[in-house]
Amino acid sequence: MRLQILSDLHLETEAFDPQPAPDAEALVIAGDIDSTWAGFDRFRGWPQPVIFVAGNHEFDDRDLDDAWPALRERSRELGFQLLERETIVLSGADGRRIRFVGTTRWCDFGLFGDPHNERVLRAASYFMHVQHSMQHGRPFDPPAVRAEALACRDWLAQALAAPADGWDATVAITHFGPSLRSADPRYGGQPGTASFCNADDDLLPFAQLWIHGHLHCRHDYRVPHAQGETRVVCNARGHSRRGEADGFDGGFSVDV
Template sequence: MRLQLLSDLHLETEPFEPEPNPAAELLVLGGDIDSRWAALERFAGWPVPVLMVAGNHEFDGRDLDAAWPALRERCDALGITLLERESLVLTDAQGARIRFVATVRWCDFDVFGDAGRAGAMRAAAYYMRIMKSTRRGAPLAPEGVREEALACRAWLAAELARSGAWDRSVALTHFAPSLRSADPRYGAQPGTASFCNGDDELLPLASTWIHGHLHCRHDYLVEHPRGRTRVVCNARGHVRNGEAEGYDAMRLYEV
Protein backbone atom coordinates (compact mmCIF):
# COMPACT_ATOMS: atom_id res chain seq x y z
CA MET A 1 0.00 0.00 0.00
CA ARG A 2 1.32 3.41 -0.98
CA LEU A 3 0.73 6.00 1.71
CA GLN A 4 1.50 9.66 2.24
CA LEU A 5 2.64 10.45 5.78
CA LEU A 6 2.40 13.81 7.53
CA SER A 7 3.06 14.57 11.18
CA ASP A 8 4.08 17.38 13.49
CA LEU A 9 2.79 20.03 11.10
CA HIS A 10 1.89 22.34 14.02
CA LEU A 11 -0.54 24.25 11.85
CA GLU A 12 -1.56 26.36 14.84
CA THR A 13 1.59 28.40 14.14
CA GLU A 14 3.26 27.02 11.01
CA PRO A 15 2.44 28.40 7.53
CA PHE A 16 2.09 25.20 5.54
CA GLU A 17 -0.50 23.98 3.06
CA PRO A 18 -0.66 20.18 2.71
CA GLU A 19 -1.37 18.78 -0.75
CA PRO A 20 -2.36 15.25 -1.74
CA ASN A 21 0.07 13.03 -3.60
CA PRO A 22 -2.02 11.70 -6.52
CA ALA A 23 -0.26 8.31 -6.36
CA ALA A 24 -1.10 7.69 -2.68
CA GLU A 25 -3.75 5.18 -1.62
CA LEU A 26 -3.97 6.50 1.93
CA LEU A 27 -3.01 9.57 3.97
CA VAL A 28 -1.70 8.97 7.49
CA LEU A 29 -1.61 11.82 9.99
CA GLY A 30 0.85 10.98 12.75
CA GLY A 31 -0.23 13.56 15.33
CA ASP A 32 0.54 17.14 16.36
CA ILE A 33 -1.31 18.42 13.31
CA ASP A 34 -2.99 21.43 14.95
CA SER A 35 -3.41 22.01 18.67
CA ARG A 36 -6.53 24.10 17.92
CA TRP A 37 -8.04 21.33 15.72
CA ALA A 38 -9.13 24.07 13.29
CA ALA A 39 -6.71 23.15 10.48
CA LEU A 40 -8.02 19.58 10.42
CA GLU A 41 -10.53 21.07 7.98
CA ARG A 42 -7.78 21.03 5.36
CA PHE A 43 -8.08 17.24 5.18
CA ALA A 44 -11.85 17.18 4.63
CA GLY A 45 -12.64 15.88 1.16
CA TRP A 46 -9.11 14.45 0.74
CA PRO A 47 -9.08 12.24 -2.38
CA VAL A 48 -8.07 9.10 -0.44
CA PRO A 49 -8.98 7.82 3.06
CA VAL A 50 -7.34 9.64 5.96
CA LEU A 51 -6.16 7.84 9.12
CA MET A 52 -5.06 9.83 12.15
CA VAL A 53 -3.42 9.08 15.45
CA ALA A 54 -3.48 11.95 17.93
CA GLY A 55 -0.32 13.61 19.18
CA ASN A 56 0.30 15.08 22.61
CA HIS A 57 -0.34 18.62 21.38
CA GLU A 58 -3.85 17.72 20.25
CA PHE A 59 -4.55 17.92 24.01
CA ASP A 60 -2.93 21.29 24.71
CA GLY A 61 -5.03 23.32 27.16
CA ARG A 62 -7.65 20.55 27.36
CA ASP A 63 -8.72 17.89 29.79
CA LEU A 64 -7.30 14.62 28.51
CA ASP A 65 -10.38 12.50 29.14
CA ALA A 66 -12.92 15.06 27.93
CA ALA A 67 -10.95 15.84 24.77
CA TRP A 68 -11.19 12.34 23.30
CA PRO A 69 -14.91 12.30 22.45
CA ALA A 70 -14.70 15.88 21.19
CA LEU A 71 -11.74 15.10 18.94
CA ARG A 72 -13.50 12.00 17.61
CA GLU A 73 -16.58 14.05 16.81
CA ARG A 74 -14.45 16.64 15.05
CA CYS A 75 -12.64 14.02 12.96
CA ASP A 76 -15.85 12.17 12.13
CA ALA A 77 -17.42 15.37 10.83
CA LEU A 78 -14.43 15.88 8.51
CA GLY A 79 -14.25 12.30 7.27
CA ILE A 80 -11.02 11.56 9.14
CA THR A 81 -10.68 8.14 10.81
CA LEU A 82 -9.20 8.74 14.26
CA LEU A 83 -7.76 5.59 15.83
CA GLU A 84 -6.87 5.19 19.49
CA ARG A 85 -6.21 1.70 20.84
CA GLU A 86 -7.99 0.48 17.74
CA SER A 87 -7.09 -1.49 14.63
CA LEU A 88 -8.34 -1.12 11.09
CA VAL A 89 -7.77 -3.47 8.16
CA LEU A 90 -7.59 -1.90 4.70
CA THR A 91 -7.11 -3.57 1.33
CA ASP A 92 -4.59 -2.05 -1.06
CA ALA A 93 -4.65 -1.87 -4.85
CA GLN A 94 -2.92 -5.28 -5.11
CA GLY A 95 -5.45 -6.95 -2.83
CA ALA A 96 -3.17 -7.16 0.23
CA ARG A 97 -4.90 -6.71 3.58
CA ILE A 98 -2.99 -4.27 5.79
CA ARG A 99 -3.81 -4.00 9.48
CA PHE A 100 -3.13 -0.60 11.10
CA VAL A 101 -2.66 -0.88 14.86
CA ALA A 102 -2.84 2.60 16.35
CA THR A 103 -2.45 4.45 19.63
CA VAL A 104 -0.82 7.67 20.86
CA ARG A 105 1.42 5.40 22.99
CA TRP A 106 2.31 8.12 25.48
CA CYS A 107 5.80 7.94 27.00
CA ASP A 108 6.21 5.72 30.06
CA PHE A 109 9.67 7.12 30.93
CA ASP A 110 11.14 3.61 31.04
CA VAL A 111 13.39 3.85 28.01
CA PHE A 112 16.46 4.18 30.26
CA GLY A 113 15.26 1.48 32.68
CA ASP A 114 14.05 1.72 36.25
CA ALA A 115 17.11 3.66 37.36
CA GLY A 116 16.48 6.42 34.83
CA ARG A 117 12.75 6.80 35.34
CA ALA A 118 12.80 9.41 38.12
CA GLY A 119 15.14 11.71 36.19
CA ALA A 120 13.11 11.27 33.03
CA MET A 121 9.90 12.19 34.83
CA ARG A 122 11.50 15.27 36.35
CA ALA A 123 12.60 16.37 32.88
CA ALA A 124 9.07 15.75 31.56
CA ALA A 125 7.61 18.39 33.87
CA TYR A 126 8.87 21.02 31.40
CA TYR A 127 6.78 19.56 28.58
CA MET A 128 3.74 19.28 30.84
CA ARG A 129 3.94 23.01 31.52
CA ILE A 130 3.95 23.68 27.77
CA MET A 131 0.89 21.51 27.18
CA LYS A 132 -1.16 22.98 30.04
CA SER A 133 -3.42 19.95 29.95
CA THR A 134 -5.51 18.58 32.79
CA ARG A 135 -6.73 15.16 33.85
CA ARG A 136 -9.35 14.40 36.49
CA GLY A 137 -9.51 18.03 37.49
CA ALA A 138 -5.77 18.50 38.09
CA PRO A 139 -2.84 19.56 35.86
CA LEU A 140 -1.60 16.68 33.76
CA ALA A 141 1.57 15.45 35.45
CA PRO A 142 4.22 12.92 34.38
CA GLU A 143 2.56 10.34 36.63
CA GLY A 144 -0.69 10.70 34.69
CA VAL A 145 1.12 10.45 31.38
CA ARG A 146 2.86 7.27 32.55
CA GLU A 147 -0.47 5.75 33.58
CA GLU A 148 -1.88 6.41 30.10
CA ALA A 149 1.33 5.16 28.50
CA LEU A 150 1.25 1.82 30.29
CA ALA A 151 -2.38 1.29 29.26
CA CYS A 152 -1.44 2.09 25.66
CA ARG A 153 1.47 -0.33 25.74
CA ALA A 154 -0.56 -3.16 27.21
CA TRP A 155 -3.15 -2.78 24.48
CA LEU A 156 -0.52 -2.41 21.76
CA ALA A 157 1.40 -5.53 22.82
CA ALA A 158 -1.76 -7.64 22.96
CA GLU A 159 -3.12 -6.37 19.66
CA LEU A 160 0.12 -6.75 17.72
CA ALA A 161 0.45 -10.32 18.98
CA ARG A 162 -3.04 -11.22 17.78
CA SER A 163 -3.35 -13.20 14.56
CA GLY A 164 -6.07 -12.72 11.98
CA ALA A 165 -7.05 -12.39 8.34
CA TRP A 166 -4.49 -9.82 7.26
CA ASP A 167 -1.25 -10.01 5.32
CA ARG A 168 0.87 -7.67 7.41
CA SER A 169 0.61 -5.24 10.32
CA VAL A 170 1.60 -1.58 10.53
CA ALA A 171 1.99 -0.01 13.97
CA LEU A 172 1.00 3.66 14.12
CA THR A 173 2.02 5.63 17.21
CA HIS A 174 2.79 9.27 17.87
CA PHE A 175 5.65 8.59 20.29
CA ALA A 176 8.66 6.73 18.94
CA PRO A 177 9.16 3.02 19.72
CA SER A 178 12.92 3.08 20.17
CA LEU A 179 15.91 5.18 21.16
CA ARG A 180 17.09 4.63 17.58
CA SER A 181 14.63 7.40 16.70
CA ALA A 182 16.14 9.90 19.15
CA ASP A 183 16.78 13.32 17.67
CA PRO A 184 20.53 13.43 16.93
CA ARG A 185 20.60 17.05 18.08
CA TYR A 186 19.91 15.98 21.66
CA GLY A 187 20.93 12.33 21.90
CA ALA A 188 20.14 10.19 24.92
CA GLN A 189 19.37 12.48 27.83
CA PRO A 190 16.55 12.40 30.43
CA GLY A 191 14.29 14.55 28.24
CA THR A 192 14.59 12.02 25.41
CA ALA A 193 12.36 9.70 27.44
CA SER A 194 9.53 12.15 26.72
CA PHE A 195 9.87 11.33 23.03
CA CYS A 196 11.02 7.70 22.74
CA ASN A 197 9.71 4.53 24.35
CA GLY A 198 11.57 1.27 24.73
CA ASP A 199 9.22 -0.84 22.60
CA ASP A 200 12.01 -2.57 20.70
CA GLU A 201 10.71 -6.02 21.68
CA LEU A 202 7.42 -5.20 19.92
CA LEU A 203 9.06 -4.20 16.65
CA PRO A 204 9.15 -7.78 15.26
CA LEU A 205 5.35 -7.89 15.46
CA ALA A 206 4.98 -5.22 12.77
CA SER A 207 6.34 -5.01 9.25
CA THR A 208 6.38 -1.21 9.46
CA TRP A 209 6.23 1.12 12.46
CA ILE A 210 5.15 4.71 11.81
CA HIS A 211 5.67 7.42 14.41
CA GLY A 212 5.93 11.18 14.77
CA HIS A 213 6.78 13.45 17.73
CA LEU A 214 10.51 13.76 16.98
CA HIS A 215 11.01 16.84 14.79
CA CYS A 216 13.33 14.97 12.48
CA ARG A 217 12.88 12.39 9.76
CA HIS A 218 13.66 8.69 10.05
CA ASP A 219 13.59 5.69 7.75
CA TYR A 220 15.57 2.73 9.07
CA LEU A 221 15.40 -1.05 9.26
CA VAL A 222 15.59 -3.12 12.42
CA GLU A 223 16.78 -6.70 11.86
CA HIS A 224 15.41 -9.43 14.12
CA PRO A 225 14.90 -13.24 14.01
CA ARG A 226 11.51 -12.82 12.35
CA GLY A 227 12.96 -10.66 9.57
CA ARG A 228 13.05 -6.89 9.58
CA THR A 229 10.87 -3.97 10.60
CA ARG A 230 10.96 -0.63 8.87
CA VAL A 231 10.60 2.41 11.15
CA VAL A 232 9.56 5.68 9.51
CA CYS A 233 8.86 9.20 10.69
CA ASN A 234 8.05 12.14 8.42
CA ALA A 235 7.70 14.93 10.95
CA ARG A 236 7.90 18.51 9.68
CA GLY A 237 8.56 20.49 12.87
CA HIS A 238 9.14 24.22 13.20
CA VAL A 239 10.60 26.53 10.58
CA ARG A 240 12.07 28.77 13.29
CA ASN A 241 14.29 25.88 14.43
CA GLY A 242 15.27 24.85 10.92
CA GLU A 243 13.42 21.56 11.33
CA ALA A 244 11.29 21.94 8.21
CA GLU A 245 14.28 22.38 5.90
CA GLY A 246 14.22 19.65 3.26
CA TYR A 247 10.84 18.35 4.34
CA ASP A 248 9.15 16.28 1.64
CA ALA A 249 5.41 16.25 2.27
CA MET A 250 4.78 14.44 -1.02
CA ARG A 251 6.94 11.44 -0.26
CA LEU A 252 5.31 8.04 -0.63
CA TYR A 253 5.91 5.09 1.69
CA GLU A 254 5.18 1.51 0.67
CA VAL A 255 3.90 -0.57 3.60
Protein backbone atom coordinates in the same frame (compact mmCIF):
# COMPACT_ATOMS: atom_id res chain seq x y z
CA MET B 1 -0.49 -0.32 -0.42
CA ARG B 2 1.23 3.03 -0.78
CA LEU B 3 0.95 5.32 2.26
CA GLN B 4 1.59 9.05 2.43
CA ILE B 5 2.94 9.95 5.88
CA LEU B 6 2.77 13.26 7.75
CA SER B 7 3.19 14.37 11.34
CA ASP B 8 4.08 17.35 13.51
CA LEU B 9 2.77 19.98 11.12
CA HIS B 10 1.99 22.36 14.02
CA LEU B 11 -0.41 24.37 11.90
CA GLU B 12 -1.26 26.51 14.94
CA THR B 13 1.93 28.45 14.12
CA GLU B 14 3.30 27.01 10.86
CA ALA B 15 2.40 28.00 7.29
CA PHE B 16 2.06 24.74 5.39
CA ASP B 17 -0.51 23.58 2.86
CA PRO B 18 -0.69 19.76 2.74
CA GLN B 19 -1.25 18.23 -0.68
CA PRO B 20 -2.18 14.64 -1.56
CA ALA B 21 0.60 12.50 -2.95
CA PRO B 22 -0.69 11.46 -6.40
CA ASP B 23 0.22 7.78 -6.03
CA ALA B 24 -0.82 7.28 -2.39
CA GLU B 25 -3.72 5.00 -1.46
CA ALA B 26 -4.09 6.36 2.09
CA LEU B 27 -2.75 9.15 4.27
CA VAL B 28 -1.37 8.39 7.73
CA ILE B 29 -1.11 11.35 10.12
CA ALA B 30 0.92 10.52 13.23
CA GLY B 31 -0.18 13.41 15.41
CA ASP B 32 0.43 17.08 16.24
CA ILE B 33 -1.49 18.53 13.30
CA ASP B 34 -2.72 21.64 15.12
CA SER B 35 -3.13 22.26 18.84
CA THR B 36 -6.17 24.48 18.10
CA TRP B 37 -7.69 21.82 15.76
CA ALA B 38 -8.47 24.57 13.23
CA GLY B 39 -5.89 23.23 10.78
CA PHE B 40 -7.72 19.90 10.58
CA ASP B 41 -9.96 21.54 7.99
CA ARG B 42 -7.12 21.46 5.48
CA PHE B 43 -7.68 17.72 5.18
CA ARG B 44 -11.43 17.94 4.59
CA GLY B 45 -12.39 16.11 1.41
CA TRP B 46 -9.00 14.40 1.14
CA PRO B 47 -9.16 12.07 -1.88
CA GLN B 48 -7.71 9.06 -0.03
CA PRO B 49 -8.64 7.55 3.35
CA VAL B 50 -7.09 9.46 6.26
CA ILE B 51 -5.85 7.47 9.26
CA PHE B 52 -5.12 9.69 12.25
CA VAL B 53 -3.37 9.01 15.55
CA ALA B 54 -3.47 11.97 17.93
CA GLY B 55 -0.32 13.64 19.18
CA ASN B 56 0.27 15.13 22.60
CA HIS B 57 -0.34 18.69 21.37
CA GLU B 58 -3.85 17.78 20.25
CA PHE B 59 -4.55 17.96 24.00
CA ASP B 60 -2.94 21.31 24.79
CA ASP B 61 -4.99 23.26 27.34
CA ARG B 62 -7.63 20.51 27.40
CA ASP B 63 -8.86 17.82 29.76
CA LEU B 64 -8.35 14.44 28.11
CA ASP B 65 -11.75 13.25 29.35
CA ASP B 66 -13.46 15.97 27.31
CA ALA B 67 -10.99 16.09 24.44
CA TRP B 68 -11.22 12.46 23.34
CA PRO B 69 -14.96 12.42 22.51
CA ALA B 70 -14.70 15.87 20.93
CA LEU B 71 -11.72 14.74 18.86
CA ARG B 72 -13.63 11.66 17.73
CA GLU B 73 -16.57 13.79 16.65
CA ARG B 74 -14.29 16.22 14.81
CA SER B 75 -12.56 13.32 13.05
CA ARG B 76 -15.89 11.79 12.08
CA GLU B 77 -17.06 15.10 10.63
CA LEU B 78 -13.91 15.41 8.53
CA GLY B 79 -13.92 11.78 7.42
CA PHE B 80 -10.79 10.81 9.37
CA GLN B 81 -10.35 7.34 10.81
CA LEU B 82 -9.13 8.16 14.33
CA LEU B 83 -7.30 5.26 15.94
CA GLU B 84 -6.82 5.20 19.70
CA ARG B 85 -6.25 1.65 20.90
CA GLU B 86 -8.09 0.52 17.78
CA THR B 87 -7.38 -1.56 14.70
CA ILE B 88 -8.69 -1.34 11.14
CA VAL B 89 -7.95 -3.34 7.98
CA LEU B 90 -7.83 -1.72 4.53
CA SER B 91 -7.36 -3.35 1.15
CA GLY B 92 -4.84 -1.98 -1.32
CA ALA B 93 -5.17 -1.77 -5.08
CA ASP B 94 -3.08 -4.94 -5.31
CA GLY B 95 -5.63 -6.82 -3.18
CA ARG B 96 -3.39 -7.12 -0.13
CA ARG B 97 -5.08 -6.45 3.20
CA ILE B 98 -3.19 -4.18 5.58
CA ARG B 99 -3.88 -4.04 9.31
CA PHE B 100 -3.39 -0.65 11.00
CA VAL B 101 -2.87 -0.73 14.78
CA GLY B 102 -2.94 2.74 16.32
CA THR B 103 -2.53 4.52 19.65
CA THR B 104 -0.90 7.75 20.83
CA ARG B 105 1.27 5.57 23.12
CA TRP B 106 2.25 8.30 25.56
CA CYS B 107 5.78 8.13 26.98
CA ASP B 108 6.24 5.95 30.08
CA PHE B 109 9.66 7.51 30.82
CA GLY B 110 11.29 4.08 30.96
CA LEU B 111 13.47 4.54 27.87
CA PHE B 112 16.67 4.36 29.92
CA GLY B 113 15.41 1.77 32.39
CA ASP B 114 14.34 3.78 35.46
CA PRO B 115 11.09 5.71 34.87
CA HIS B 116 11.52 7.43 38.24
CA ASN B 117 14.96 8.86 37.52
CA GLU B 118 15.04 12.42 38.85
CA ARG B 119 16.56 13.93 35.71
CA VAL B 120 14.09 12.13 33.45
CA LEU B 121 11.11 13.32 35.49
CA ARG B 122 12.46 16.85 35.69
CA ALA B 123 12.60 16.95 31.89
CA ALA B 124 9.14 15.36 31.72
CA SER B 125 7.66 18.01 33.99
CA TYR B 126 8.84 20.69 31.59
CA PHE B 127 6.98 19.19 28.66
CA MET B 128 3.82 18.67 30.69
CA HIS B 129 4.03 22.30 31.83
CA VAL B 130 4.17 23.41 28.19
CA GLN B 131 1.19 21.21 27.29
CA HIS B 132 -1.07 22.42 30.12
CA SER B 133 -3.32 19.35 29.91
CA MET B 134 -5.65 17.92 32.54
CA GLN B 135 -7.16 14.51 33.20
CA HIS B 136 -10.07 13.84 35.53
CA GLY B 137 -9.87 17.53 36.47
CA ARG B 138 -6.28 17.21 37.69
CA PRO B 139 -2.97 18.16 36.04
CA PHE B 140 -1.81 15.64 33.46
CA ASP B 141 1.53 15.33 35.21
CA PRO B 142 4.30 12.73 34.70
CA PRO B 143 2.66 10.03 36.90
CA ALA B 144 -0.63 10.47 35.02
CA VAL B 145 1.16 10.43 31.68
CA ARG B 146 3.01 7.25 32.66
CA ALA B 147 -0.24 5.52 33.71
CA GLU B 148 -1.85 6.42 30.38
CA ALA B 149 1.28 5.30 28.54
CA LEU B 150 1.32 1.90 30.23
CA ALA B 151 -2.35 1.36 29.39
CA CYS B 152 -1.49 2.15 25.75
CA ARG B 153 1.48 -0.21 25.90
CA ASP B 154 -0.62 -3.08 27.30
CA TRP B 155 -3.21 -2.67 24.59
CA LEU B 156 -0.62 -2.32 21.84
CA ALA B 157 1.26 -5.46 22.88
CA GLN B 158 -1.94 -7.52 22.88
CA ALA B 159 -3.22 -6.10 19.61
CA LEU B 160 0.05 -6.63 17.76
CA ALA B 161 0.37 -10.22 19.02
CA ALA B 162 -3.13 -11.19 17.85
CA PRO B 163 -3.09 -14.12 15.39
CA ALA B 164 -3.36 -13.10 11.75
CA ASP B 165 -6.98 -13.00 10.64
CA GLY B 166 -6.91 -12.43 6.91
CA TRP B 167 -4.44 -9.54 6.76
CA ASP B 168 -1.18 -9.64 4.83
CA ALA B 169 0.86 -7.03 6.74
CA THR B 170 0.67 -4.90 9.88
CA VAL B 171 1.35 -1.18 10.25
CA ALA B 172 1.75 0.16 13.79
CA ILE B 173 1.08 3.88 14.26
CA THR B 174 2.11 5.75 17.40
CA HIS B 175 2.84 9.39 18.04
CA PHE B 176 5.77 8.72 20.36
CA GLY B 177 8.85 6.97 18.99
CA PRO B 178 9.15 3.20 19.61
CA SER B 179 12.90 3.06 20.17
CA LEU B 180 15.97 5.04 21.19
CA ARG B 181 16.95 4.63 17.54
CA SER B 182 14.33 7.31 16.82
CA ALA B 183 15.99 9.87 19.10
CA ASP B 184 16.57 13.31 17.63
CA PRO B 185 20.30 13.38 16.79
CA ARG B 186 20.46 16.89 18.24
CA TYR B 187 19.72 15.52 21.71
CA GLY B 188 20.50 11.80 21.58
CA GLY B 189 20.54 10.09 24.96
CA GLN B 190 19.70 13.12 27.10
CA PRO B 191 17.12 12.53 29.87
CA GLY B 192 14.53 14.52 27.94
CA THR B 193 14.58 11.92 25.16
CA ALA B 194 12.56 9.65 27.49
CA SER B 195 9.70 12.12 26.88
CA PHE B 196 9.90 11.44 23.15
CA CYS B 197 10.69 7.73 22.74
CA ASN B 198 9.65 4.48 24.42
CA ALA B 199 11.56 1.23 24.72
CA ASP B 200 9.13 -0.71 22.53
CA ASP B 201 11.85 -2.51 20.59
CA ASP B 202 10.40 -5.88 21.64
CA LEU B 203 7.17 -5.01 19.82
CA LEU B 204 8.80 -4.09 16.52
CA PRO B 205 8.83 -7.68 15.17
CA PHE B 206 5.02 -7.74 15.20
CA ALA B 207 4.78 -5.05 12.50
CA GLN B 208 6.22 -4.76 9.03
CA LEU B 209 6.04 -0.95 9.22
CA TRP B 210 6.01 1.34 12.28
CA ILE B 211 5.04 4.97 11.74
CA HIS B 212 5.56 7.60 14.43
CA GLY B 213 5.92 11.34 14.95
CA HIS B 214 6.80 13.56 17.92
CA LEU B 215 10.52 13.80 17.08
CA HIS B 216 11.00 16.90 14.92
CA CYS B 217 13.34 15.10 12.56
CA ARG B 218 12.93 12.53 9.82
CA HIS B 219 13.70 8.84 10.24
CA ASP B 220 13.60 5.88 7.88
CA TYR B 221 15.47 2.87 9.23
CA ARG B 222 15.11 -0.89 9.32
CA VAL B 223 15.42 -3.15 12.35
CA PRO B 224 16.32 -6.79 11.56
CA HIS B 225 14.91 -9.56 13.76
CA ALA B 226 14.10 -13.26 13.65
CA GLN B 227 10.83 -12.63 11.76
CA GLY B 228 12.54 -10.50 9.11
CA GLU B 229 12.75 -6.74 9.56
CA THR B 230 10.62 -3.78 10.59
CA ARG B 231 10.82 -0.46 8.79
CA VAL B 232 10.44 2.54 11.13
CA VAL B 233 9.42 5.85 9.55
CA CYS B 234 8.89 9.36 10.88
CA ASN B 235 8.08 12.20 8.47
CA ALA B 236 7.73 15.05 10.95
CA ARG B 237 7.84 18.62 9.65
CA GLY B 238 8.51 20.47 12.90
CA HIS B 239 9.09 24.20 13.33
CA SER B 240 10.52 26.18 10.44
CA ARG B 241 11.92 28.86 12.78
CA ARG B 242 14.26 26.22 14.17
CA GLY B 243 15.23 24.90 10.76
CA GLU B 244 13.38 21.63 11.39
CA ALA B 245 11.28 21.91 8.24
CA ASP B 246 14.32 22.24 5.97
CA GLY B 247 14.22 19.45 3.40
CA PHE B 248 10.77 18.26 4.47
CA ASP B 249 8.89 16.32 1.78
CA GLY B 250 5.13 16.60 2.28
CA GLY B 251 4.52 13.98 -0.37
CA PHE B 252 6.76 11.35 1.22
CA SER B 253 5.19 7.90 0.73
CA VAL B 254 6.13 4.30 1.44
CA ASP B 255 4.89 0.91 0.28
CA VAL B 256 3.74 -1.82 2.63
